[in-house]
Amino acid sequence: MDLKRKQIDAFTVAGLRVRTHNAAEHQPETAKIGPMWGQFFGKELAETIPGKSANSPIYGVYSAYESDASGEFDVTAGVAVTAPAKDYESVLIEAGEYLVFEAQGALPDAVISTWGRIWSFFEANPQIQRRYATDFEAYTGPESVSVYIGVR
Template sequence: MDPLRQHQDAFRIAGLTARTTNSEERDPATARIAGLWGRFFGEHLYASTPHRNGDTRVYGVYSAYESDAHGAFDLTAGVAVTQGDGSVAIEAGDYLVFTGQGEMPQMVIATWQRIWQYFEAHPHIARRYRTDFEAYDGPDKVSVHIGVS
């Protein structure tokens, strides 16, 4: 199924952030993402983050890209906020939206595999590598928004 292209207005996310790479995430000894999410939920940050807006979804935001899919990036596990020191700004712009549903974490991993395959098959579509984000509508449903030019 092809992704939908949609315009996204800017908004902010606050939470926990880790810097990593895709190659580090493939090695359990250096992977940081699972621990970041474990801490986010373990410390109930989704419930205690100040300046929350009415959006009840949980987000994973990819930002501060060093280069492309091979370079380092920040991942922030968080919630939408109206303001806040240390919050991450999701840039306004066009995004391709890929959806996934099923058991975690296999579902989100499979969704990202579809995303990488899509961009390999469509080299004329340029990723921005500015901000991308996952929006979780519950424990088994995600929409992944990839910024494109």
């Protein structure tokens, strides 16, 4: 696996937000992330959120972690903005060092399999610790995503 470490400056993403946990996402009747993305794309919000930064990709941001991968967390579907957007949830991507996991293929399957790789990577490399502050997916093309995981 070809991993990159990247220093990221803080930036703000605005869009839709849900609070969930991984166990809920494995059951269609309790999953919230898929329906949120359906609403985001159905309403074409990537094009209409005020203050969108030029050339912003679409982001999926994971934040407000209760604990670790087993606790609750927020997920925001949105775009980078120059200032928080009225009527939309905003989240600040924390500055810091991130590991970047890249994926190609049909979405959302490529994202789901990448998160499996991420969990396996951290299980196999306990010396590398996640921050559990902000993590994010940057959708860089119709079948291309980079997942940024904050590390200490």
